[in-house]
Amino acid sequence: MAGHCASVALLAGALCLFAQTAPPKEHAQTVQPPAVYFEDLAGRTGLTALNVYGGDTHKEFIIEQPGNGAVIFDYDNDGWPDIFLPNGSTIEGFPPGQAPTGHLYHNNHDGTFTDVTVKAGLAHAGWAQGACVGDYDNDGYLDLVVTYWGQTILYHNNGDGTFTDVTEKAGLKTSGSPWSTGCSFIDYDRDGKVDLFLSRYVDFSYETAPHPGQGLTCTWKGLDVSCGPRGLKPGVNALYHNNGDGTFTDVSEKSHIRPTSECFGFTSLTADFDQDGWPDIYVTCDATANLLYHNNQDGTFTEMAQQAGVAYNEDGFVQSGMGLTAGDYTHDGLQDVVQTNFTDDSPTVYLNRGGMNFDDVTFTAGLAKIRNWLGWGVQFYDFDNSSWPGILIVNGHVYPEVDGKGLGTSYREPRVLYYNLHDGTFANITADAGPALSEKHSGRGLALGDLFNDGHEEALVNNMNEKPSLYYNTKPVGNFISLQLIGVKSNRAAIGAVVTLESGDGQYAQEVRSGGGFISQSDLRLHFGLGKAATAEKIVIRWPSGLVETLQNLPANHFYVVREGSGIDPSMTHGPSSTPAYIAAPK
Amino acid sequence: MIRRHTLVLFAALLVVASGISFAQNPSPAAAPPQAKDTILKVADINGQLFPTTVFFSGRTATSQMDNVGGVRYADGHLVLAALVDSSGYASQIRMKYQGYLITEVEIFISGQTLKPGAYGFGFLDNNKFVAMDLGANDVLQATSTRDADIRHPMPLQIVAGAEAGDYRLYHGRDYIEFHRQGH
Numbered sequence: 001m002a003g004h005c006a007s008v009a010l011l012a013g014a015l016c017l018f019a020q021t022a023p024p025k026e027h028a029q030t031v032q033p034p035a036v037y038f039e040d041l042a043g044r045t046g047l048t049a050l051n052v053y054g055g056d057t058h059k060e061f062i063i064e065q066p067g068n069g070a071v072i073f074d075y076d077n078d079g080w081p082d083i084f085l086p087n088g089s090t091i092e093g094f095p096p097g098q099a100p101t102g103h104l105y106h107n108n109h110d111g112t113f114t115d116v117t118v119k120a121g122l123a124h125a126g127w128a129q130g131a132c133v134g135d136y137d138n139d140g141y142l143d144l145v146v147t148y149w150g151q152t153i154l155y156h157n158n159g160d161g162t163f164t165d166v167t168e169k170a171g172l173k174t175s176g177s178p179w180s181t182g183c184s185f186i187d188y189d190r191d192g193k194v195d196l197f198l199s200r201y202v203d204f205s206y207e208t209a210p211h212p213g214q215g216l217t218c219t220w221k222g223l224d225v226s227c228g229p230r231g232l233k234p235g236v237n238a239l240y241h242n243n244g245d246g247t248f249t250d251v252s253e254k255s256h257i258r259p260t261s262e263c264f265g266f267t268s269l270t271a272d273f274d275q276d277g278w279p280d281i282y283v284t285c286d287a288t289a290n291l292l293y294h295n296n297q298d299g300t301f302t303e304m305a306q307q308a309g310v311a312y313n314e315d316g317f318v319q320s321g322m323g324l325t326a327g328d329y330t331h332d333g334l335q336d337v338v339q340t341n342f343t344d345d346s347p348t349v350y351l352n353r354g355g356m357n358f359d360d361v362t363f364t365a366g367l368a369k370i371r372n373w374l375g376w377g378v379q380f381y382d383f384d385n386s387s388w389p390g391i392l393i394v395n396g397h398v399y400p401e402v403d404g405k406g407l408g409t410s411y412r413e414p415r416v417l418y419y420n421l422h423d424g425t426f427a428n429i430t431a432d433a434g435p436a437l438s439e440k441h442s443g444r445g446l447a448l449g450d451l452f453n454d455g456h457e458e459a460l461v462n463n464m465n466e467k468p469s470l471y472y473n474t475k476p477v478g479n480f481i482s483l484q485l486i487g488v489k490s491n492r493a494a495i496g497a498v499v500t501l502e503s504g505d506g507q508y509a510q511e512v513r514s515g516g517g518f519i520s521q522s523d524l525r526l527h528f529g530l531g532k533a534a535t536a537e538k539i540v541i542r543w544p545s546g547l548v549e550t551l552q553n554l555p556a557n558h559f560y561v562v563r564e565g566s567g568i569d570p571s572m573t574h575g576p577s578s579t580p581a582y583i584a585a586p587k
Numbered sequence: 588m589i590r591r592h593t594l595v596l597f598a599a600l601l602v603v604a605s606g607i608s609f610a611q612n613p614s615p616a617a618a619p620p621q622a623k624d625t626i627l628k629v630a631d632i633n634g635q636l637f638p639t640t641v642f643f644s645g646r647t648a649t650s651q652m653d654n655v656g657g658v659r660y661a662d663g664h665l666v667l668a669a670l671v672d673s674s675g676y677a678s679q680i681r682m683k684y685q686g687y688l689i690t691e692v693e694i695f696i697s698g699q700t701l702k703p704g705a706y707g708f709g710f711l712d713n714n715k716f717v718a719m720d721l722g723a724n725d726v727l728q729a730t731s732t733r734d735a736d737i738r739h740p741m742p743l744q745i746v747a748g749a750e751a752g753d754y755r756l757y758h759g760r761d762y763i764e765f766h767r768q769g770h
Binding site for chain 1: 646675740
């Protein structure tokens with residue numbers, strides 16, 4: 001609808017008006033949630049390294065609050081997704097050689113992982129935050145950006161299992177200690193080379209930061225707590241243009257990103273929200289209005305969150321945005337948004353009406369009921385392969401001091417799983433999904449990917465000051481197809497490609513995306529649940545270059561590799577692998 | 588510690604005093620003949636008209652400069668309002684002190700008078716609006732109205748009311764209406 005609005009000028013007014021006023025797509029039949037049972041497989045897979053991030057019983061400074069994202073990506077192109085988990089530090093610091101680092105886990109293809117951090121050259125200490133992947137030099141290997149309080153690092157993937165820190169060579173060295181949190185590769189000018197967006201949180205230093213209790217913004221519900229973010233100076237978001245020679249140029253000012261970035265920025269993601277063929281950028285902001293940068297198609301952006309209806313909630317109040325996901329939960333081809341917020345608030349569901357217009361439908365969608373947890377990672381998640389994505393949210397408070405104070409919340413909190421009822425609403429099925437999701441953690445990053453190539457998408461969670469969690473639905477799931485896109489004229493990782501599954505049930509769109517979750521990165525392969533359908537009737541791929549390709553009648557339960565302009569690569573397409581033996585038989 | 592408090596108090600009084608002296612020295616000459624009232628938005632106010640920090644009940648707080656609004660009357664007098672950072676994070680308990688109101692003229696809210704000066708204010712549960720003096724004493728209580736029709740409400744804005752000379756101070760969907768004496 002909005003695409004027509006963009007291209008058919010005379011008709012645009014009427015069509016866009018319709019898009020603004022049309023109610024959410026509703027389906028006559030509301031479905032019953034299926035049997036779902038999640039197990040936490042992290043320990044059995046070998047994901048055992050401890051996350052280290054600030055104090056666990058007391059936090060003196062805001063730097064100790066955010067925690068880390070999570071990454072699923074296939075760094076060695078063996079067709080099996082691997083894992084990277086950024087790691088933090090403590091205020092006290094560590095003796096030389098003993099500081100924690102991030103962890104790269106290689107997928108052993110048998111349901112286990114091996115920690116290859118040191119061998120890969122990724123053993124770097126510091127206050128890491130999140131991470132994202134993209135192939136900035138189009139050499140066929142995914143490169144990695146890890147954000148830090150301090151210098152954010154670009155790692156070039158050497159293609160031999162190792163990475164090289166090319167930050168300085170690439171022109172990404174910054175002065176001072178900017179606190180970057182979210183990151184997203186984005187080909188905003190569609191020149192076939194991915195550029196880099198960084199969201200930034202607070203202008204922080206130990207020297208200037210006040211201590212708990214030192215002012216209005218250092219208390220919460222009568223407790224002296226780490227100060228901020230209100231009362232502190234916001235960070236400044238940045239956009240770097242890829243010059244195509246291994247270097248980047250800071251275009252934050254020229255692109256109008258910097259002048260309109262007054263927010264405590266956390267998670268960023270990219271999506272073509274108005275279907276005009278050009279990727280936009282959404283940033284969740286903590287205690288400040290969210291940002292939505294609309295791509296003007298000329299190298300500049302216009303910040304329009306307020307006009308679009310995503311700056312505030314339905315009541316016009318600023319929320320404390322943490323995590324972020326975009327997906328088409330109503331099967332209308334448009335990317336809707338869910339963001340997680342602070343405690344005493346619910347997550348927010350923004351329904352995309354088209355034409356850069358959103359409505360806060362949290363209440364009618366059924367997500368307004370839980371307000372005592374503090375949300376971080378969030379993903380639209382088709383955990384039963386129904387093709388209707390549910391929502392998984394991981395929670396955890398920023399103040400350990402809340403424990404035992406009778407405030408109705410806690411530092412460690414359960415996950416919440418919602419099932420998509422196909423009518424624009426969701427049902428909370430956490431209690432029926434097995435005990436693993438109800439165990440309490442201080443969860444942060446959340447990424448999705450089919451790590452075992454068996455047709456079940458897993459959810460990876462980076463827990464603050466704990467080992468990670470890896471959730472697997474052991475119940476039978478529906479049919480699926482997986483699509484890995486390889487750009488030729490477009491950027492090699494096809495970031496920004498929009499894939500629409502068309503069937504009698506509507507059109508279900510996904511995008512190859514960098515960022516999201518909570519400062520995290522999911523597998524770039526697109527996973528489409530098909531329910532009981534034996535084939536995907538029609539798949540339409542809109543590549544970032546503008547090329548549109550259509551695939552028809554793809555047999556279900558295959559992992560397809562699609563090369564821009566030449567369709568499916570049969571040599572790289574394969575069926576599902578066996579589920580790891582240690583996973584219990586379906587209950 | 589005492590010295591530090593004294594300094595903070597002195598600085599805060601300066602902030603308030605500057606507002607008051609501005610109130611006593613409007614520049615009607617600057618207003619064009621036959622000028623009309625002007626509603627002020629964020630870009631009009633910026634850090635120029637509204638103090639970036641404000642004093643209330645013994646503490647200073649940062650003004651949220653992206654949540655400010657105001658009216659410049661035809662004679663140059665101002666009514667300005669902004670939300671303030673009164674906590675690191677919000678909670679569902681609606682605090683009484685949410686914003687800061689500066690008025691250079693006497694205004695009427697629900698038939699009650701608010702004299703020129705600086706006030707703390709809050710929109711509370713059950714449609715209550717309260718304005719407080721700088722010592723946190725209630726000086727005005729009124730019933731706020733909820734506007735269910737705004738498509739994309741904002742944390743704070745001032746817009747024209749239904750009658751000429753009436754203005755609405757909105758906090759989200761809640762608002763109170765005010766007008767100046769003689770309007």
